[in-house]
Amino acid sequence: MSFGGFFDNSPNGGGRVVTDIPYSNMPAAGALSQQRLVSPSLAKSMFSSPGLSLALQTNMEGQGEMGRIGENYDGGLVGRAKEDEYESRSGSGDMDGGSGDDQDAEKPPRKKRYHRHTPQQIQELESLFKECPHPDEKQRMELSRRLSLESRQVKFWFQNRRTQMKTQLERHENSILRQENDKLRAENMSIRDAMRNPICNNCGGPAMLGDVSLEEQHLRIENARLKDELDRVCALAGKFLGRPVSSLGNSMPHQMPHQIPNSSLELGVGSNGFDALSTSRWAEMFPCMIARTSTADVISSGLGSTRNGALQLMHAELQVLSPLVPIREVNFIRFCKQHAEGVWAVVDVSVDTNRESQNSASFVTCRRLPSGCVVQDMPNGYSKVTWVEHAEYDANIIHRLYRPLISSGMGFGAQRWIATLERQCECLAILMSTVPTNDHSAIEPADVRVMTRKSIDDPGEPPGVVLSAATSVWLPVSPQKLFDFLRDERLRSEWDILSNGGPMQEMTHIAKGRDQGNCVSLLRASAMNANQSSMLILQETCIDAAGSLVVYAPVDIPAMHVVMSGGDSAYVALLPSGFAIVPDGPGSGTGPNEPTADSKPNGTTTQISVGGGGGSLLTVAFQILVNSLPTAKLTVESVETVNNLISCTVQKIKAALHCES
DNA sequence: TTACTAATCCCTT
DNA sequence: AAGGGATTAGTAA
Numbered sequence: 001m002s003f004g005g006f007f008d009n010s011p012n013g014g015g016r017v018v019t020d021i022p023y024s025n026m027p028a029a030g031a032l033s034q035q036r037l038v039s040p041s042l043a044k045s046m047f048s049s050p051g052l053s054l055a056l057q058t059n060m061e062g063q064g065e066m067g068r069i070g071e072n073y074d075g076g077l078v079g080r081a082k083e084d085e086y087e088s089r090s091g092s093g094d095m096d097g098g099s100g101d102d103q104d105a106e107k108p109p110r111k112k113r114y115h116r117h118t119p120q121q122i123q124e125l126e127s128l129f130k131e132c133p134h135p136d137e138k139q140r141m142e143l144s145r146r147l148s149l150e151s152r153q154v155k156f157w158f159q160n161r162r163t164q165m166k167t168q169l170e171r172h173e174n175s176i177l178r179q180e181n182d183k184l185r186a187e188n189m190s191i192r193d194a195m196r197n198p199i200c201n202n203c204g205g206p207a208m209l210g211d212v213s214l215e216e217q218h219l220r221i222e223n224a225r226l227k228d229e230l231d232r233v234c235a236l237a238g239k240f241l242g243r244p245v246s247s248l249g250n251s252m253p254h255q256m257p258h259q260i261p262n263s264s265l266e267l268g269v270g271s272n273g274f275d276a277l278s279t280s281r282w283a284e285m286f287p288c289m290i291a292r293t294s295t296a297d298v299i300s301s302g303l304g305s306t307r308n309g310a311l312q313l314m315h316a317e318l319q320v321l322s323p324l325v326p327i328r329e330v331n332f333i334r335f336c337k338q339h340a341e342g343v344w345a346v347v348d349v350s351v352d353t354n355r356e357s358q359n360s361a362s363f364v365t366c367r368r369l370p371s372g373c374v375v376q377d378m379p380n381g382y383s384k385v386t387w388v389e390h391a392e393y394d395a396n397i398i399h400r401l402y403r404p405l406i407s408s409g410m411g412f413g414a415q416r417w418i419a420t421l422e423r424q425c426e427c428l429a430i431l432m433s434t435v436p437t438n439d440h441s442a443i444e445p446a447d448v449r450v451m452t453r454k455s456i457d458d459p460g461e462p463p464g465v466v467l468s469a470a471t472s473v474w475l476p477v478s479p480q481k482l483f484d485f486l487r488d489e490r491l492r493s494e495w496d497i498l499s500n501g502g503p504m505q506e507m508t509h510i511a512k513g514r515d516q517g518n519c520v521s522l523l524r525a526s527a528m529n530a531n532q533s534s535m536l537i538l539q540e541t542c543i544d545a546a547g548s549l550v551v552y553a554p555v556d557i558p559a560m561h562v563v564m565s566g567g568d569s570a571y572v573a574l575l576p577s578g579f580a581i582v583p584d585g586p587g588s589g590t591g592p593n594e595p596t597a598d599s600k601p602n603g604t605t606t607q608i609s610v611g612g613g614g615g616s617l618l619t620v621a622f623q624i625l626v627n628s629l630p631t632a633k634l635t636v637e638s639v640e641t642v643n644n645l646i647s648c649t650v651q652k653i654k655a656a657l658h659c660e661s
Numbered sequence: 662t663t664a665c666t667a668a669t670c671c672c673t674t
Numbered sequence: 675a676a677g678g679g680a681t682t683a684g685t686a687a
Contacts, residue, residue, distance in 0.1 A: 116666070116685090137676090156668060159678070164666085 117157070121147045125157050133162055277373055277385075277421075278307045278336040278346050283316075286420050288549065288580075289412075291317040291327055299333075308338040313351070318366075320411045321549070321580035322472040322619040324399035328366035328391070328412065342377035367392040373417075385421060387414040401474055401617055404585030410546050411582075419546035426513040466575060469642040470621035473650055476659050479581045479616040483548040485657060486579050487541045489523050495652040497645070498535060498554060502526035507536075517543035522560070523552070536560055538574070551578035580619040618653070620646055 117125070124147055128135060135143070135158060137151075144151040283290045293316040302310035311333065318328045332348045339345055350368040369390035376384040391412060398406055409415045475482060485491060489504040496504075508522040523537040538560075539552035553576040563569045622645055624638075 134677090153667080155677090157666090160666065160668080162677095163679075 117147075117149070117153075121149060125154070125161070129158065129161055133158070133165070277375065278310065278334070278344075285424055286417065288321060289318055289416065289420060291319045293317070296331075302336065306338070307336045308344075310334075310336040314348075318412055320402070320406070320582070321547075321621070322399075322402060322582075322617065323362065323470045324472045325402050325406065325411065326362050326364040326397055328364055328393070330366050330368045332368050334372075339374070344375045345372060346375075347372035364394070364397060385418065387418050387421075389414040389417060399472070401472065401584070405582055405617065408586035410586065416546040419544040423513060423518060423542060423544040427518065430512060466623055466625055467638055467642050468621065468623040469646055470619055471646050471650070472617055472619040474584060474615055475618050475654065475657065476615045477657050478614055479548060479583050482581050482616045482618060482653075482657070483517060483541070483543060483550065486550045486581075486653075487517065487539075489521075491656070492523070492525075494656040495649050497649075498537065499525050500527070500535075504537070512542070515543055517541055517548060547580065547582035549578065549580050551576050553577065575623045575625060577622040578620075580621070582617050584615040584617050618650075620649055622646055622649075 124143065128139070128143060132139070135154075140154045140158070141151050143149070144154045147154070149157075277285065283293045293314065295312050295314050297313040299311040299313065300309055302308050314332055314334050316330050316332075318330060319325070330350060332350045335345075335347045337345050337347070348368055348371045350366075369392060371389045371391070373388070374386045376386070378384050389409070389412065393406075393412075395403055395407070402411065405411050477485075486495075489506045492504040493499040493501050502525070504523040504525050506521050507524050508520075510520045512518040512520060518541065520538070520540045523539055525535045525537065527534040536555050536557055537552050538555045539550065541550045542548060553574040555572065555574065559572045563572055622642055624642055624645070
């Protein structure tokens with residue numbers, strides 16, 4: 001042995017010292033490390049060459065390692081006594097395998113070098129290991145004495161045992177990961193299969209290819225392409241995060257996978273639509289849908305100045321404008337890619353982050369499965385936008401009133417994104433076509449554009465304690481009728497206390513789309529008395545296939561003058577209130593193409609029929625400035641005030657539309 | 662072959 | 675110097 005030798009405790013060994021090279025003869029580390037470059041087999045062949053042996057002997061004098069190799073390979077020169085060692089070191093040349101065999105043949109069969117500790121020894125070692133995998137020197141000495149093992153052997157044993165433990169653990173972990181991986185792969189495959197063999201939504205049977213329109217088939221292909229893109233994104237994201245990211249979520253208890261058909265639309269946004277949908281103007285594009293958004297991390301900012309290849313970790317809060325529908329918090333990775341000339345894709349997929357989820361009645365963490373859009377340039381200068389939205393959500397936390405709407409996709413689904421996008425693009429087109437000029441006497445679109453965006457996105461708010469309150473109710477009137485009623489300034493006195501009991505006058509009207517309902521207007525209430533100046537109200541209304549809004553805020557007349565003469569609208573304090581109107585379910589859309597007249601008979605007004613009954617879900621939201629001191633406390637009285645305000649307003653609306661229950 | 666184990670080398674602490 | 679990671683070598687299943 002290279003070190004001080006050991007006792008052979010095997011049954012036929014009898015505790016004899018089998019080999020010994022004095023430990024003190026170990027070479028310096030430098031010599032050893034050089035030696036390691038030689039492989040055992042090479043060493044063997046070198047040793048068996050007589051011509052080389054002398055030089056090598058000199059070189060390797062006293063090297064325990066080579067001594068061992070010599071023993072191992074020269075045919076059983078084991079158990080050599082010290083004298084033998086000295087003999088060989090003296091250069092007698094008997095390192096040669098042949099001569100070694102001769103020597104061996106004379107001696108009785110020696111114990112092989114292979115050795116294992118006895119079961120008793122192992123048992124003792126194991127029992128100590130169980131208590132203490134890191135015994136100190138004293139414990140090891142004690143054990144070595146008891147087991148007749150060298151303390152070095154005990155040390156090695158523990159060392160090896162620990163590494164063994166570690167590899168076992170690793171192996172176990174690996175097998176778990178592999179299982180998980182297999183499971184995800186299987187799930188992935190089955191979902192992909194399901195996509196390929198779609199089930200008919202109407203009858204539940206397999207959908208015949210002939211059943212679906214050519215357009216739908218195109219959408220399916222688009223969908224599959226998006227899916228492939230997602231898989232690549234997930235792989236990339238996983239590499240970045242150092243853990244696997246699945247593009248398909250594990251269904252959690254009480255969560256229902258929810259799929260919404262794709263929406264497709266041709267938009268006049270041109271190729272810069274890609275830019276708008278990818279990052280910077282995302283939140284501005286969908287102000288009513290995105291309550292808040294931020295980019296947590298930019299993994300890749302894209303190639304050059306384009307957004308192509310951009311990969312970022314994002315956070316967003318998505319909303320439906322009603323207190324009865326919790327805001328959805330989503331954390332996702334967004335990948336932007338130019339597919340081909342004139343084709344761009346923006347793909348989002350949820351990742352699990354360790355962010356504390358603050359789930360409550362009004363806030364819920366939601367998983368966004370592969371979602372996104374493809375923007376495709378069309379020959380007519382428009383862009384075709386295909387939107388896919390997949391999300392997993394718990395239907396139970398959504399109020400019964402809103403479930404049909406949400407499950408139809410008009411709440412968080414592709415339809416709503418597309419409807420909003422269409423409306424916004426229309427508005428942009430109008431604003432773009434009006435070249436802003438500096439010498440304007442009235443409100444110019446350029447000014448208004450900034451102002452109206454701000455009023456929704458980031459209003460300059462008056463300082464102080466603001467009280468906001470909102471409620472949602474079902475009304476047996478069509479969304480269009482309700483919308484038309486609320487935005488009619490001549491009927492304002494029927495519900496608005498700001499009207500002072502009289503009609504309002506529309507002073508300015510700026511169209512933001514083809515539909516009359518998409519506009520910004522400035523209203524003037526009739527004066528309470530001769531001494532008082534009349535109040536101004538800035539109002540924006542909008543309508544698209546997904547729903548409509550009437551939002552208004554009283555404005556300061558001096559501030560309005562500043563804005564109208566070209567001042568900065570960012571300094572105008574706005575505290576908006578208003579209404580959000582959505583259909584009570586699918587099939588009663590309020591799109592601009594829908595007939596205004598409600599032809600549906602509404603015989604039963606007392607019975608609340610939910611689900612595409614042609615009625616509306618009205619959300620009323622009020623904000624009032626309770627106190628202009630930011631330090632002021634909220635009082636019970638002010639809460640009651642705003643509550644009264646809301647319920648009175650709802651009652652008045654119901655009365656005016658003849659639908660009191 | 663693979664799995665296991667005793668031991669070694671070499672590096673970090 | 676001690677401990678640990680990587681590696682080696684002998685052997686069993």
